[in-house]
Amino acid sequence: MRFNICFVLGLLITGGSVKGQDPVPSATPLIPCDVTVPNGRNTSVGQPSREVHGNGMLSVWLGWPDGTVVFKPGGVGFVLPDGSLSMKFGWQRGVRGALMIDGHRLDAVSPPLRANIPRGYGDIGFQSTALIFPTPGCWEVTGHVGDASLTFVTRVVKIGEGPVSRKLGGD
Numbered sequence: 001m002r003f004n005i006c007f008v009l010g011l012l013i014t015g016g017s018v019k020g021q022d023p024v025p026s027a028t029p030l031i032p033c034d035v036t037v038p039n040g041r042n043t044s045v046g047q048p049s050r051e052v053h054g055n056g057m058l059s060v061w062l063g064w065p066d067g068t069v070v071f072k073p074g075g076v077g078f079v080l081p082d083g084s085l086s087m088k089f090g091w092q093r094g095v096r097g098a099l100m101i102d103g104h105r106l107d108a109v110s111p112p113l114r115a116n117i118p119r120g121y122g123d124i125g126f127q128s129t130a131l132i133f134p135t136p137g138c139w140e141v142t143g144h145v146g147d148a149s150l151t152f153v154t155r156v157v158k159i160g161e162g163p164v165s166r167k168l169g170g171d
Contacts, residue, residue, distance in 0.1 A: 033107065034138075035067025035138075036053055037067065038050060038051050041056060041059065053150070054092065055148075057095050057150070058094065058095070060089055060150060061090045062154070068154070069154055069155070071085045071157065071159065071162040072159035072160065073161060074163065075162075084114070085162065087130065087133075088129070091126070091128075092126055094148075096123045096124045099117055099127045099129070099143055101113070101143050101144070102115075103131070103139055104139070105134075105135065105138065106138045107138040115131055133156045136156045138153065138155055140152075141153075
């Protein structure tokens with residue numbers, strides 16, 4: 001019994017693995033983050049959904065489990081050459097105009113969020129975007145169209161090396 005306890009304690013302290021088992025991939029620790037829970041409220045031009053968060057004028061799809069956007073090997077999203085993490089987010093605009101997005105990290109100092117907002121979606125309705133998080137952490141993101149705005153908070157986690165790298169900022 002003493003041997004088994006020492007063996008297990010040794011594994012826990014060194015991060016080792018039992019023979020035949022792979023170690024758990026390293027992940028950014030889950031930091032406290034008061035993530036936004038989707039309220040199901042879409043715009044007048046969008047379909048209702050439990051995974052949508054909105055205010056009637058703007059909405060965004062937040063279907064990530066526990067409000068956490070996870071970048072993991074074989075997963076969705078991209079690690080950019082500078083190490084930033086790019087993930088697609090779908091927005092709905094219930095008011096006419098160009099979508100602008102800004103954001104900042106709440107739990108530490110970091111460069112600001114960047115957004116790739118492709119043209120070609122018209123000036124109302126669906127708008128595809130890629131949000132580019134410079135680092136993992138707790139992020140506040142705000143979308144603006146004219147005087148309308150919508151803010152949400154999400155946690156960003158990177159596991160291991162993350163998904164496949166990509167040269168562009170996402171589509």
